[in-house]
Amino acid sequence: MDDMDDMDDMDGTGHAGGGDGVPGGDAFDDEEFDHGSLEEELREAAAILDPVPAELRQLAVEAYALHDLDARIAELTFDSLVDAIPVRGAVDVPRMLTFHSGGLTVDVEVTAHGLMGQLLPPQPASIEVLAGPRAGAALTADDMGRFASDAAPVGPFALRLRTGGEVVVTEWLRA
Structure with a gap:
């Protein structure tokens, strides 16, 4: 490999990698990221770590049911x-x-x-x-x-x- 090819592999910090500053990584592509699965994982974590009390959930449901348009x-x-x-x-x-x-x-x-x-x-x-x-x-x-x-x-x-x-x-x- 010549010196120019080595320079192309450098990310500006002296490390080999992509142009996003992450060694060995490619630029983060938001379009390819699955937001739905992340949201689902966060919902599951919140349900386990900080569950909504049953009484509060019932109050919310009944408050909505009592809503008169x-x-x-x-x-x-x-x-x-x-x-x-x-x-x-x-x-x-x-x-x-x-x-x-x-x-x-x-x-x-x-x-x-x-x-x-x-x-x-x-x-x-x-x-x-x-x-x-x-x-x-x-x-x-x-x-x-x-x-x-x-x-x-x-x-x-x-x-x-x-x-x-x-x-x-x-x-x-x-x-």
């Missing part, structure tokens, strides 16, 4: 944990929440003993308390828009209201 989202506009001025010495104060969606306002008071609320303008409605994997508690708002539940929500929760032909879902909150 026609439902309007009631936006949280007041939360006493964030917006209210704390009262010195007050203990076990209820959490006050206000949601708005279009012309509907939902006021909710959450305590350790349950929740109660009112729809404004006052109107009858069926209400579900959505709370993760448990079946939602069914409530009914009377003609004055008032509703109550003896069970306090635990963990993330939302309310789904059905007023006439309209469905409104509140934002999810942590109790």
Whole structure:
């Protein structure tokens, strides 16, 4: 082999190899690389090393199943944990929440003993308390828009209201 052929085999670092800086290697060809098998191997490794808890998987499935495409989202506009001025010495104060969606306002008071609320303008409605994997508690708002539940929500929760032909879902909150 002559000196010019030896120079062609050098990668610029004094090592024999391809032009990619890897001794003895060819340039990495992304088109020939099988991304599908790499993704599958990574999924298998994650499933073994850091599996998704069954409860979280169930919550995700049920949250997706509860998704109403026609439902309007009631936006949280007041939360006493964030917006209210704390009262010195007050203990076990209820959490006050206000949601708005279009012309509907939902006021909710959450305590350790349950929740109660009112729809404004006052109107009858069926209400579900959505709370993760448990079946939602069914409530009914009377003609004055008032509703109550003896069970306090635990963990993330939302309310789904059905007023006439309209469905409104509140934002999810942590109790």
